[in-house]
Ligand code: AMP
């Protein structure tokens with residue numbers, strides 16, 4: 001019997017744990033730190049994703065067979081390197097490999113070197129030179145802080161006279177701290193954003209079906225960007241040819257480029273794309289599963305996740321073991337009122353049991369905590385209500401029927417998840 005440790009505390013980690021717990025021979029799945037949704041075989045461990053020593057000690061004491069990194073902060077803190085140094089099996093990118101996500105300069109330079117299609121750009125460590133270049137580019141122009149900035153380090157500039165202030169904010173005022181020591185100035189891309197994921201073992205990979213997140217807070221793609229308000233998979237208009245392009249022109253050269261940089265990539269590679277007709281370009285690389293993308297992928301995944309992730313960590317991925325159920329999966333995120341800005345916490349959530357009993361509904365908790373028998377809100381994105389269906393419409397109908405059963409004060413969700421593609 002095997003024991004697994006999942007690192008992170010969101011809906012993504014609950015979804016991974018849920019699927020891992022269904023694998024043959026898995027007796028226990030720990031999540032560090034987890035949330036109010038852990039139940040049954042899934043148990044929380046009070047350790048932060050960046051507590052390298054604590055996680056290492058826990059894995060040794062509990063004789064964990066496989067650790068799965070959900071949150072990129074753990075990779076950036078060096079958890080994977082530390083586990084590998086002790087011969088503990090872990091799925092996720094090393095500190096060197098996570099640069100693919102954690103440094104936009106690294107990632108854009110890699111794309112340029114490997115001819116991966118992406119927006120035209122230049123990288124700068126000097127604000128004056130950056131502003132000078134930005135003013136020569138067509139509007140809108142995009143300015144990105146180099147480092148991780150909780151999804152806030154991207155500024156889309158519509159007018160030339162906003163350029164100086166935006167660059168100043170990142171590079172001089174250091175609004176995102178050291179993440180703004182360097183910036184990327186890049187051209188704006190038009191089209192629809194699509195998420196793709198590739199499980200990589202360092203040499204080979206297997207692509208997941210396409211998915212589509214809805215990043216803005218409000219219906220009609222209005223309002224501020226969030227971590228993601230809802231996802232559908234697969235995206236019906238994304239063709240096999242698009243996916244071949246992702247495999248041949250994006251993931252294959254990215255893996256090759258990483259190898260050349262001594263940053264062999266093992267883990268989940270998540271290229272975020274902009275697709276406009278046949279034109280496909282990479283907006284960014286993430287070095288982890290998307291959240292809430294993982295929630296829908298786990299609903300569609302049809303195989304033994306423990307075995308697949310273990311084989312990946314061992315460098316012997318067998319793509320034939322990754323299978324998908326037919327049909328569609330969706331996730332509707334229920335967030336705290338005010339998210340992504342200020343919001344209240346500790347509010348009781350009603351209707352969860354009733355919603356969870358509805359056909360094909362699985363609810364993955366994100367920002368929740370348990371207080372006796374009561375589940376309380378504890379974060380911005382609170383719940384992921386996921387469903388499957390033969391058609392996208394069927395999955396969406398079931399998801400919204402379940403969402404309508406769940407109540408907490410100020411609950412906010414989008415009513416138009418999946419409507420963009422119809
Ligand atoms: P990133 O962290 O690079 O994915 O950027 C965050 C979000 O900003 C993306 O999901 C897009 O919605 C938007 N964005 C980033 N780069 C561009 C670009 N070159 N053109 C248009 N939108 C962009």
Ligand code: GLY
Nearest residue numbers: 213228290291292
């Ligand atoms: N769903 C967006 C992300 O995980 O970055």
